[in-house]
Amino acid sequence: MMAEYLLFATERYALPILAPLAQALHASGQSVSAWFADGAAGSQLPGVPNVDLRQALALRPRAVFSAANWVPPFIAGAKVQVFHGFNVQKRDSARGHFRVRGLFDLYCTQGPATTDPFRALAEREGHFAVAQTGWPKLDPLFREDGGASAALRAPAAGRPVILFGSTFTERLSAAPHLYDQIAADIARGERYWLLTLHPKCSEALFARYRALAGAHAAFIEPEQVMAAQRAADVLVSDTSSIVSEFLVQHKPVVTFRNRVPQPHMIDFDEATALPAMLDRALAPEPALMAEIRRYAETIHPYRDGCSSERVIAATEDFLAGELGVLKRKPFGAWTRGLQIRRELGYWGPAKR
Known part of the structure; x- marks a missing residue:
């Protein structure tokens, strides 16, 4: 049965990150939609229909792939962080790449330099899983x-x-x-x-x-x-x-x-x-x-152009319970969720 997946971005620079993921989902016969907000609003990926917030809620996606620092927690599906860049040490770790806000269920990391710190955080926090997959954005570097x-x-x-x-x-x-x-x-x-x-x-x-x-x-x-x-x-x-x-x-x-x-x-x-x-x-x-x-x-040790496929496989493993049982999200995630609702002007029910 064809499943529905949602791509989420808030800036145009996320498009090259999500495009290979959309291609891989299409190649596996899945249905893909995109919700682009803020700086990415009005953008388009080839073959991917755009939806607004209420349409995204109605889709009840199996998973939401986010190339942003946040994702609305009240949309259905696993919330998967695919990152919008590498850690280039623009700021300290507590404020930058390794900041955990309680919004994501799964972090798909790029390589050991990212995986090891996030696995340490996951062991400490317990409310998200980590899978090293490589970064979808780099798939085109190693493919025709x-x-x-x-x-x-x-x-x-x-x-x-x-x-x-x-x-x-x-x-x-x-x-x-x-x-x-x-x-x-x-x-x-x-x-x-x-x-x-x-x-x-x-x-x-x-x-x-x-x-x-x-x-x-x-x-x-x-x-x-x-x-x-x-x-x-x-x-x-x-x-x-x-x-x-x-x-x-x-x-x-x-x-x-x-x-x-x-x-x-x-x-x-x-x-x-x-x-x-x-x-x-x-x-x-x-x-x-x-x-x-x-x-x-x-x-990023992967040079096969297949990171998107690994992200999808890791997401399916997570949904199947193969990456462990998560603790409840921290209180900070609830307050951040309220802030997101206020910013988006949405006060309807969560779609879980």
Whole structure:
């Protein structure tokens, strides 16, 4: 019998995370709908109908897959956290990646670096389960993409391809600081650039970077970012989750003033050093490549493009009771649920 599943997101950057999951559910013959709220409202995934809150309640989904920090607890089904990024240490763990709010039943973790802390939290708290599955967003990096990445690379005509991606966090963003150097490198034409910004960056910043598109550069929308990562030889970034995503491919990353620089990065502080950093990244030394491979194994050891299928299998195991019996959710989850109801303007009954 066909089951109903619901995808949930609050930002556009969640779409590349949920798209492979939707494809895997469709491939297994399941019915999939999406509820996109807040910054993701109005977005669309191919072949996935959009629903509003009341329609989501009426669906009574078997599971809700959330690529956001929260999920409405009063919608039916298992609440599954699939994450909206890697832990890149933008803030301390208690406020960031490992914050547990009592809203989720199952955390589908990306690799040992995420799994081990969440399993320790699950053992302590007892009200959620953990399964290491890999991250659906990265599936397209290791599967054929219908020529999307080749199409992005084609205008380079044999030149090295550099992807630039920046966080929206103002104190950490490289975008304002590196603009002049990137513009100068594009003007020289020795390398081909793919430019993208976090959807939350300012419109003024978007306008500046879009204007760089031409014979030596292209601007990439959020929905194209995974294909751009496949197409690029090197990433230039800052303290953004895209750094970890790119490194999983065993490709070098140049970071500008990373909050916690590490041996798998080529980190630098002065914008004028960008050309030299790019030269180094395009001819990486063996020690750097060894650090990149080591780091990739800790954050995401899967290179088969099947993380979405593992998420679905883990969810079914959870629903079958194979991941243990959970304790009741903490009081904080109840108060957070009330806050969500107030924010959404919904005071109807829970659909359990």
